[in-house]
Amino acid sequence: ETGVTQSPTHLIKTRGQQVTLRCSSQSGHNTVSWYQQALGQGPQFIFQYYREEENGRGNFPPRFSGLQFPNYSSELNVNALELDDSALYLCASSIEGPDSGAPYNEQFFGPGTRLTVL
Amino acid sequence: GENVEQHPSTLSVQEGDSAVIKCTYSDSASNYFPWYKQELGKRPQLIIDIRSNVGEKKDQRIAVTLNKTAKHFSLHITETQPEDSAVYFCAAKDAGKSTFGDGTTLTVKP
Numbered sequence: 001e002t003g004v005t006q007s008p009t010h011l012i013k014t015r016g017q018q019v020t021l022r023c024s025s026q027s028g029h030n031t032v033s034w035y036q037q038a039l040g041q042g043p044q045f046i047f048q049y050y051r052e053e054e055n056g057r058g059n060f061p062p063r064f065s066g067l068q069f070p071n072y073s074s075e076l077n078v079n080a081l082e083l084d085d086s087a088l089y090l091c092a093s094s095i096e097g098p099d100s101g102a103p104y105n106e107q108f109f110g111p112g113t114r115l116t117v118l
Numbered sequence: 119g120e121n122v123e124q125h126p127s128t129l130s131v132q133e134g135d136s137a138v139i140k141c142t143y144s145d146s147a148s149n150y151f152p153w154y155k156q157e158l159g160k161r162p163q164l165i166i167d168i169r170s171n172v173g174e175k176k177d178q179r180i181a182v183t184l185n186k187t188a189k190h191f192s193l194h195i196t197e198t199q200p201e202d203s204a205v206y207f208c209a210a211k212d213a214g215k216s217t218f219g220d221g222t223t224l225t226v227k228p
Contacts, residue, residue: 033216041220042219042220042221043162045216045217045218048216050214056213056214056215057214057215059119106164106167107164109163111160112161
């Protein structure tokens, strides 16, 4: 069983650019959630993907978008980068839905991507 | 939307003492409440969780209590050890959305 992985580990971009972050979910997991964690704060929920569909979204503007692929890996895309987008971006995978055996299940976090916007 | 408040923001205890961290939530629809430990530069790791149909759960030195009526839940760590030093986050989850508290920095002094 492999854990959650993310790429790249670090990224430096300039204001106005676009970025794509990637997440491979843990084997057997069908759900990926993305979080933004600014320094000294708790993770802020961006959105969740369940079986390739977005099924929950936090208070982030539309320039934050995502995808989930048939193998349940996921991408987070951020357009028109702003200085305040500098943060650690975490993804977490879990098993959700009627086949999971429980209403909600443990999320396993990846190591994160540190994004710096200059 | 959901709002989770976590207190205290910092907590310092002597080794062997107990530590208690409290969280309140606003959305009565939330029904899953995990607690995470995050060490510096590392990913959050689940240490214990509780569902809304349970009032208390214990795992060795760690316990969580939930009061649905008052909309608050607490983490209790007994016999603290220096390796318990970290940032602890509570969270509340409803359907497809999770909301985290701002974290508590726990320092256990040897």
